[in-house]
Amino acid sequence: MGIEGIGARVARKEDKRFITGAGRYVDDMVVPGMKHAAFVRSPHAHAQIKKIDVKKAQGMPGVIGVLTGKELKADGIGNLICGWMIHSKDGSPMKMGAWSPLAVDKVRYVGDAIVIVVAETKGQARDAAEAVEITYKELKTVVDATKALQKGAPQVHAEAEDNLIFDWEIGDAKATDAAIKAAAHVTRMKIVNNRLVPNAMEPRAALGHYDKAEDHYTCWTTSQNPHLARLVMSAFYNVAPENKLRVIAPDVGGGFGSKIYIYPEEIVCLWASKKTGVPVKWVADRTESFLTDAHGRDHVSTVEMAFDKNNKITGFKVDTIANLGAYMSLFSSCVPTYLYATLLSGQYNIPTIHANVRTVYTNTAPVDAYRGAGRPEATYLLERTMEAAARELRVSPAELRRTNFITSFPHQTPVILNYDAGDYAASLDAATKASDYAGFAKRKAAAAKQGKLRGIGMSCYIEACGLAPSSAVGSLGAGVGLWESAEVRVNAVGTIEVLTGSHSHGQGHETTFAQLVNQRFGVPIDSVSIVHGDTDKVQMGMGTYGSRSGAVGMSAISKALDKVEAKAKKIAAHLLEADEGDIVIENGEVKVAGTDKSLPWFQVALAAYTAHNLPAGMEPGLKETAFYDPANFTFPAGCYICEVEIDPETGTTEIVQFVAADDFGNIINPMIVEGQVHGGIAQGIGQALLEGAHYDASGQLLTASYMDYTMPRAGDLPSFKVSTSNTPCPSNPLGIKGCGEAGAIGSPPAVINAITDAIGITDIAMPASPSTVWAAIRAAKKH
């Protein structure tokens, strides 16, 4: 490893602009003549719109336009769609209700957009938005997914009877039932996965600019995947043909899934720019974000895990109800199905699995992928169940897991996935050692003397990331392929631009991607620029989510680098009068192996562009494009151990130690990987201890600001002990797995296992807030 190559702990190139206030986010963009938008949103969770009167608003100071869904429809703007078709087990397609970017006759959740107001200033737009008069007929609401399935529940969409979107299954029901029947022991649990709000610190924003002279649109948007946004807005929402729509996602302040989707606001801002003749900017305030960003999780499941007399798992049966909210968001259908149930084998040899998933409409914000997306829900079920089983079977939780680990690879699970590599015992050993698992009893006793309840919990997670082989996801209903693209442009002086379809919103691509180039050609990373986030600059790409930028995005770059390297070697061989096979590129030099003949890298690049002396028939230039479609998912895995101390008088849980031992395959920049793990763990601890979206029965979001939604603060968290023990991924050229989501996937069960251990109970609801823990301790004492 060089000082800037693969494996080096290089400080980030992009940091300079962020630490000096020079980052450029959507809200920082200014276009001449730009005006400001505010949306009129439904205050009701479920209502018919009887009348919209915009007259008063139109007369307010500074108002340029007040536009409704009727006008939007008249202009042919299409409904929002879910891009992944799931069929119910009876073969029928999912029941997708219509989602108009501006509601026309019915609103289905608090925050549903109805009218856009464009005015000179943001303040004036809001003043006028308040003056829009809408007459509603309120309807009965349903916010709980289980209740939504009951006969007679309020009907959210006419298309979905009993609010059931689909009733889907995976695995072998018969074999699993038989395994449960024959089992020596069955652990049964009802497990709730709480609804979360992603809360990227930068609120969503959009700036739409229609250029009348060119008949061309530009959209600056807080997106994790600008090309996908352009594709969907062109192909499905009829905003503009692709060649007339440029989408730019500049610096984006965190995504965590919530900025994958194309929301009503960017569509409406683009359309409104044409209607009003001015560029239109909208920036969400935090409460708007709470109400309208896609939420995450919200599952209720029952599980049965069967064991034989040797404590080997013989079957796993799961029944899940997943709340998808008021509308089907872009990838909402795949999250509780293929990103969830396919992970139910975890790190374990399980001969048979069956999962049934019902997805449901309710009068709540749409639910879609949030960091981990389906995999945290699966891991939570498995790892809570394993912990409970260990306690019931009176064996060490670590040993029960070890007994059931998959140890040979490749391994075909009963739920589609084929694990290619891993060493689960290595992570378990590393984590138990780092946490002094063996010494816990002593620490517990010492805590008891201080009147504290100490508990320890573990979680052995696996996830499938590096989304995803296109043919595989296509066969499962995906509307898009999940390859990635890269273009490597070597300039005439040897500096390099890499155009990538991945998008960085905190992940540090400008550094890690440059390290990859440095490793290959020895060019300093300062001479490598990573270009992303602009559909006019970068070839079609699929963006960043599902921990894919390393495994898929960098593999595409690697493939393009292969092509550049091959051509550069041909040129060098020609110039140095050597055999192409003898050319090596090292430390910025192109050499003939075993001789002192060499050329500096830039001379090869220059030769490619002067084209005075190229091999016969070779085209000038040194620029290559590659599309990489992964051969398989990749499977990061690891073991997390959490130790807590609870103050029984107040119910306060302190995380006294958190250990993460991960297997991420080959690592490009360990510093950045550790940062990803820290952030993921914080979100996982947030889910377990602090965060939860709560609607009241009428559909009002009670946690719509930081006054009520508990964001993890520095004081809520410890420093984390993280380490890796890596088995390279055999399915991609770099041996990379993925590290973006692991922390959020692995940590919630570790925390809850620790808390239930401390209190001596089977289950506790997330978030295990002080009041919840206090009540649980009291209830446990009564029994």
Place this chain on the structure above:
Amino acid sequence: MYSVNYHRAASVADAAKLVKSGDAKLLSGGMTLIPAMKTRLAAPSDLVDLSRIKELQGVKVSGKTVTIGAATTHYDVANDEKLRKACPAFAHLASLIGDPAVRYKGTIGGSVANNDPAADYPAALLALGATIVTNKRQISAAKFFTGLFETALKDGEIITAVSFTAPAKAAYEKFRNPASRYAIVGVFVAKGKDGVSVAVTGAGDDGVFRSKEIEAALAKNFAASALDGVKVSAKNLMTDLHASADYRASLIAVMAKRAVAAANA
């Protein structure tokens, strides 16, 4: 935020004149009022800024008497050396309000006038039998805090200072709402020449109150152990997303116990 007219008052007399215009409100640190205006929950026509009036700033300690100007920031209260000697519990309480940036701006007068049921100062002032001084009169804390966000202040009346006699012993213990970080329960205990008083913020459904149960137990013996087994009634306590009335009742006893231990330390 709705449109508003801003006035910077040069003196209390000036402020008293300015606050008569339209639907004016007094602005001190603005840590509650500005966010409320941003979310359009408050819509004053005019704002009269008190924060630069010198006569309203600063802590004075003379013998056992503490007087704190209404526009003194939480930061200045927390860090005043004289106050930290005279009544460390009061300075400590100020250091627990909001976050460092909020403490630089927020003022004691603003907090007291707002009487948020989860604010910290009301507990201290009530327990200490403090006097709230306005440009018109002096009001005892017991008569000042009249309900949720309600005080005895009349329209246009301006708090100029609070004053109290430093107790022999006192302490404040706060249990925070995990999200807002306001008090779910805050208990201020004080032992002075008039006996023991215990005031609770964050919990009462009518705002700050004195806990008779705790006071009775401590009157006999000002020791944490005196509170063993003391049950606080959940009646008239708030229930919300973050804490039930039962939980608050239990926390009152726990926080009181810890406060007494701290006061005796």
Place this chain on the structure above:
Amino acid sequence: MSDVSFVVNGKRVSGAAEDRTLLVHFLRENLGLTGTHVGCDTSQCGACVVHVDGKAVKSCSMLAVQASGSTVVTIEGLANGADLHPVQAAFKEHHGLQCGFCTPGMIMTATDMIARHPEGLDEATVRTELEGNICRCTGYHNIVKAILAASKTMAKASKGRAKQAA
């Protein structure tokens, strides 16, 4: 409308603004200083922290006209002509930022925190003092590390200066 006039990052600036204009909006929209961000509506996230008269305050909870007559330093002016302020450098060195959105506020808060604790900082104090700054990316681990490191560097530098003066 009021006339607003203050010194921002060492330069005297003035302009007219609606009285309802928040300081953060004046900085961003009138002065083009977009390094100061808005991340919430309830004065809790701290993305908007700037220094007013030497104190770290939330510019989203203050009217521009309230700050008139004051001296304001934003993230753009923190280094005061140097390449990077030691706190900025520490955030980079210790990977104390990811998406960068909360970073300016974090750095302005950290600078103030270090100034208030000349005796030095420990992890628990740093975590408590970060009460008013929310980060969603880093889990705070490396932010805490960066602040502790910057605090040490700055203490050394000021000791060095004291020695020179003596």
